[in-house]
Amino acid sequence: MSLYAETRIVLAVDLDYFYAQCEEIRNPEIKGKPVVICVYSGRTVDSGAVSTANYVARSLGVRSGIPIILAKRLLAKHPEARFLPMDREFYESVSERIMQILRYHSSKIEQVSIDEAYLDVSENTRGDFAVAEKIATEIKSEILEKELLTCSVGVGSNKLISKMAVDAKKPDGLTTILPSQVHQFLDPLLVGKLFGIGTKTEKKLGDLGIKTIGDLANYDVDELSEEFGPNLGPLLKRLAQGIDDDPVKERETEQLSRIVTLKHDADGFDFASEITPLCKDISNRLVAYGLVCKSIGILVITTELKTKNRSKTLDAPTNSEVRIESVASELFQLFFREENETLARRVGIRVSSLTKTESLKKDASLTEFFS
DNA sequence: AATACCGGCGAGT
C-alpha cells in the first residue's frame, strides 16, 4: 500500500454533452440533429437559457448559457433542430446507474457533479499508467454497452492533471498524461484553460502579461500573492505547475438550493406564493437524504443581474418546511427594507451547514437530558 | 488572537 503512495493515478470521467446525450438515448431518432437542452424561465415564450447542447448544435455556435432565443436564431436554417426542456430527474436516474458502474472500478471515487467523477486507481494499478489506461478503456466500453452513452476519460497523476487531460479530447476521448509529460502538456495552453481560471481571472492575468499556463508557472510568486492574495496567488502558481495534492474523496452534499425567475420584477416581498413550493421542495429533499440544515439563506438576482444574498444561522438545525419558509420570509422582508431601491428578477432559497439527521436526535436527547 | 459568520464573487456544468 505505502509502496505506491508516491505514484498516485487518478481518472477523470466526464459524460459527453450529458443532458443532450440522455435525450438522444431516450429518443434515438434525434441523433445527428442539433439538440439543445433549454431551461425556460416562463417570463415570455422562449425566454430562458441553454443548459447544454449536443456537438451538432455546438458546431453551429450554440453554447451553454446563451439565451434560447439566440440559439433559435443560430439554428434558424436547421428546422430539424430540437429544443427540449431540461428533464433533470431523468438525467439523474441515468447518472446514478453510471456512478454505480464507476464504483465497481474503484472504491475511491469522488462524484463532482451529475456527469463527472474522479477515481483514484493508485492501488488497482500499482502505479502503472498502462494498467490505468486499460481500466479507462473498460469503463468506456461498459458505459457504452450498458447505457449506450459515450464518455471521455483523462488519466493523470492527480485530479488537476486528469481533469486537464479529459478536457483535451472530447467527445469519446481517452487521454493519458504521464508525469514526465505534464510540463509539455500544460505550458503551451492558454491560461484560461487551466481549471479554476475563468474569464475574470484570465483578464487579470493577461494584464500582468501572463498568457499561457507556462507563463503562470514561471511567474514570481510574490507578485501573484500581491495581486490575488496570500492563498490564491501561490495556489494559481502551483496549479500551473501541475501540482495538486487534493485527495479523491467521497463528497457529502454541503448545500441545497432552489431558485425561480419571477414573472415580473418585484421591489418588495410580494412573491411569497412563489417561495412556498421552493421551501417545500428543499425540505422534502433534506428529509429524503436524512439531513438537517443549520443555516438558511435567500438569494436575490436583481434586474441588473447582480447576485445578492442574506443568510441566518439557526440555534438548532432543522428540516422543517415551515421553519425554512418563516426564516426565508424574515430574510426577504429585511432585505427589501434595507435595499429599497432593489428590483428582484430571480429569487431563491438556500440551506447549508448540512448534517445527518442522527446528530439532531443526539442533540435533542442531550438537550432533554440536561433540561 | 482565533474562530464563526456573513455577503460578494467566480467558476463549471
Added chain:
DNA sequence: TCATACTCGCCGGTATT
C-alpha cells in the same frame, strides 16, 4: 442581442469569544 438552475469554493470584512 439576452442573460437558467444548481453546486462548490475563496476572499475580505465584521462579530463573537
